[in-house]
Amino acid sequence: MTEQQKPTEQLNFELRKKEAKTVRKVVTYTAIALLSIGLLISAILFFYVKGGLKAYDAKDDSEITVEIPIGSGLTLISKKLEEAGVIKDARIFKYYAKFNNESQFQAGTYNLTKSMTPDELIESLKTGKVYRTPVFTMTIPEGLTIEQIGEVVEKNTTITKDEFVSYVNNPETVDRMMELYPNIVTEEVKNEQIRTPLEGYLFPATYPFYEENPTVEEIVLTMMEGTAMNVTPYLDYLESKGKTVHWLLTFASLLEREATAAADRESIASVFYNRLEADMPLQTDPTVLYALGEHKDRVLYKDLEVQNPYNTYQNKGLPPGPIAAPGRSSIEAVTDPADTNYLYFLADKDGNNHFTDSYEQHLINRDKYITGTKE
Structure with a gap:
């Protein structure tokens, strides 16, 4: 029987059968192509993310200074690390930290390197310390005055007591601390009755230093950061009581000495x-x-x-x-x-x-x- 002799119904059936076969082929090839593209994209993303979870450059130990302001969130911190060239991708670092429930980071000035892994960076930002061995540590006991702290500094560094006290009492230093820590150091320290403006503002603790001869500025900023870290959690309390950080440190200093x-x-x-x-x-x-x-x-x-x-x-x-x-x-x-x-x-x-x-x-x-x- 020729095609012309076949009933119309049978011809339509065979035609639909061929069209269905063609559609199945198109769908199959399209699915394979999409799957291949998806696998390729996934592979690219996998290796990109994997690379982002490694040190940016394991062989580069040169220090990069990164300033993390007080109150910085994870998004801003990640962006600053990327801008400084410490990490490859801010988003990867951000989501990696979130995935590991890491968010309590400390403000401060960090000397970081491209050789640090995300885990090392997170550890540093959590503790407020660079994750490496310090050259030396210096302990500032509780209850010391600026003069007495200067004596400790003189015993542990090349900086004399007079140099330390002079720097701390310099009006330019006071103004800079007010600029860097506006929620901590306020106009109250400039009260004409105050003998030493930053008395009580250099937090007593054991501090690590990563240079053999830190500058007096670095030492003072380190102690000021210690104060900011320990006082910031009480800012809401102080606001609710109508009190200030200066009031808190003044009151606390009496307890310390008594x-x-x-x-x-x-x-x-x-x-x-x-x-x-x-x-x-x-x-x-x-x-x-x-x-x-x-x-x-x-x-x-x-x-x-x-x-x-x-x-x-x-x-x-x-x-x-x-x-x-x-x-x-x-x-x-x-x-x-x-x-x-x-x-x-x-x-x-x-x-x-x-x-x-x-x-x-x-x-x-x-x-x-x-x-x-x-x-």
């Missing part, structure tokens, strides 16, 4: 709070010593008469500014004091503090625990 044990800070803070509320002078000896500008084993009665804005026997309220560098425990005690009615306390010859809410009991404690009287 406390003889870690557990006493909260109780001493309660004494100061209760006295402030009762409109009583704080009457704390360390402020008298600061006003005198000298160290003494004990404060004499005649010392209490010194006319100085820092003397809390002669002036009510907090002194104009910090009298020393407070540590983290003292800062925490200001924000979370003990709940007491104490108004008085004294330390016995063994350094143990004794608290009371009455002046009569305070006198009894004085006679009981302290040998001799002030002259």
Whole structure:
């Protein structure tokens, strides 16, 4: 039977059969092509991402300075790392950090290298320290004044105490710290009654240094960053109380110089709070010593008469500014004091503090625990 002799219905069926076969071929070839393209793109993306999770250049150890401002989010940090040439792709670093739930990064100035892996970069940004071995470390104990910190710096570096103190007290240095840390260092440090503008603003801690001879600027910025890191978490608290960072550091510095044990800070803070509320002078000896500008084993009665804005026997309220560098425990005690009615306390010859809410009991404690009287 010829094609012409086939019924029309059969011809249509065979035609549809051929068209379906053709369509299946087109769909199959298209699917294969799309799959191949998809696999190729996936492979390219895989190797690109894989490369982005490695060090940019494992052989390049040259340092690249990267400044991470306070309050920077992961997006901004990733962008800055890419712009500095430390990583290949900001998006890869960002999503890698997010995938690993890493987001608590520290602000500061970092000397990073292209040879650092994303994990090493993340570790550095989390701890606020460059992930490498320091040349030396320097410990600044709690409760030191700027002058005393200068002595520590002189013992550990080629910088003299006078050079350190001169740099810290330079008005240009103060202005720069105000510019770099506007939420921390404010116009309050320029109060004409303040003896040393940045007193209490250089955080006590053990700091690593990665150069044999760091500059005085690097040392001061490192300590200022320590203050910013430890005070920033309390900014919301201070705002809710209508208080400032200067108030916090001033209050905390009194605790630092008065406390003889870690557990006493909260109780001493309660004494100061209760006295402030009762409109009583704080009457704390360390402020008298600061006003005198000298160290003494004990404060004499005649010392209490010194006319100085820092003397809390002669002036009510907090002194104009910090009298020393407070540590983290003292800062925490200001924000979370003990709940007491104490108004008085004294330390016995063994350094143990004794608290009371009455002046009569305070006198009894004085006679009981302290040998001799002030002259």
